[in-house]
Amino acid sequence: MHPSKNLKPEWVNIIRAAAPEAEQASKLQPAQLELIYEQGWFKFLVPQAYSGLQLALPQMVRLEESLAWANGSLGWVVTLCAGAGWFGGFLDAGLAAEIMANPQLCLAGSGASTGTATITGDGYTINGTWKYASGAHHATHITANCIIKNGGETVLNNEGEPLILPFIFDKKDVRVFPAWKYVGMMATGSDAYEVKDLYVDKNRCFKIDPQYTVVNEPLYRYPFLQLAEATLAANLSGMAVHFLDLCGPAFEERMKNPRLTGTQKEYIKQLLADKINLLNETRAEFYGAVDNSWNSFELDGADGLQRVSSMSRKLAKVSRESVDKLYTYCGLSAANPDTEINQVWRDLHTAGQHSLLTFES
Structure with missing residues (x-):
């Protein structure tokens, strides 16, 4: 569809x-x-x-x-x-009810563990700088991963590795500063943010793990990795469909070029049809994997989840490669940063750099 x-x-x-x-x-x-x-x-x-x-x-x-x-x-x-x-x-229920009732709620943040949270009494003292917080300028709250410290010592988890936990901060306690200078996704405002010597209560810390779920619903038991992979892949797919939509009128304009032979014109038309079919077939496979996983993830273990991971990467790859194959035949308008088709091309290639979808497996 x-x-x-x-x-x-x-x-x-x-x-x-x-x-x-x-x-x-x-x-x-x-x-x-x-x-x-x-x-x-x-x-x-x-x-x-x-x-x-x-x-x-x-x-x-x-x-x-x-x-x-x-x-x-x-x-x-x-x-x-x-x-x-x-x-x-996963948040403390009282804190979540207070934060999330806001009709303009918007949580931005980063998954990078580039901050520290030092145990201080019944809470933590936070310091750190994080990058790539999409939507930070509209956010009501900011989330961040922090390495837990006890005095000058790093707290270790059960595997002997540094303990990293996520926190949620009020926007007023965070300094957002310009740091997003890339060719695409310019309107995301994915700037950096900083927290200095901020004390927060322990209820600002939470654990993303099914055994720590506060709201007992399937949505919060579904693994975060596959949720993230699927949602990011769907973004690339949406941008790719938009680009292919715009190829139609772009190719019609190219057909007016008297220097193109009939064979060349037929090749371009067939190429667009082939890429539309390929993308739609891959989208169907992807959504089949997502639907099956959602219906059975608590029953069939890792198989369905692994299928979501592999299909997310396949969809991302097909989206990028289909756009790149067609871009060559769109004419100079596709290279003009003031055109819609160029914006879509820039957005897809910037979003496509996300580390979750870079490799096929």
């Missing part, structure tokens, strides 16, 4: 009309954010107990692909910030 089927045309118009200004400002625009808040997209994975949507994984992944099809930066910000909302299933 084409990603457009999950979105109302007026939503797509709002998202895309604001896209050029969002790129210039390096953050989503008020009209886009108003739509996100209205539809509760930042709350895809927030528990229903805390006013969230608590969507089943298959439904959420399809919606995120559709949003990435509408605009790469918006889809990515929603995906990353909604993904952090999943932490609501």
Whole structure:
């Protein structure tokens, strides 16, 4: 099914009309954010107990692909910030209820363990700097991974490795600063942030592990790795579908070139048809894996989850390679940074650098 089927045309118009200004400002625009808040997209994975949507994984992944099809930066910000909302299933219930009732809730953050949390009384003192916090400028709260310290000593886990735990901070306690200078995903505002000598109560720390789930629902027992892989792959897929959509009119314009032979014109047309078929076949395989895994992950163990991992990587690869194969035949407009097709190309290749989807296995 084409990603457009999950979105109302007026939503797509709002998202895309604001896209050029969002790129210039390096953050989503008020009209886009108003739509996100209205539809509760930042709350895809927030528990229903805390006013969230608590969507089943298959439904959420399809919606995120559709949003990435509408605009790469918006889809990515929603995906990353909604993904952090999943932490609501593991947070202290009292704190989660307080934080997540906000209708403009937005959790940004980083998975890198580039900070420290030193045990201090009944809490922790936090110091650190983190990069790539998509949506940080709209965030109400920021999450971060920290290495746990006891005095000057690093606390070790049961495997003898440094103990790393995630924390959640109020936005006012975090300094966000410019650090996102890449060719694509410019409107994500994925800047860096810093925390200095911040004391937080112990309830600001949580553990992402099924045995520490506070909200006893399947969504919060599903493994975080496959959840992340599937949602990121769906973003690349959505951007790839958008690019292939734009190839249609781009190729029609190329057909007017009198220097192209009939054979060359037929080759371009057939190439587009082949890549559309390949991408759609891979999308179908991917969604089959996601659906089967969601329905059986607590019964069949690792097999279904491994299938999600492998299909996420395959979908990412097919998305990147299909776009690159077609790009050559789109003409100079595809290389013009002021065009929509170039923005999509830049967004996909920037998002495609994410480490979770770089290698096929």
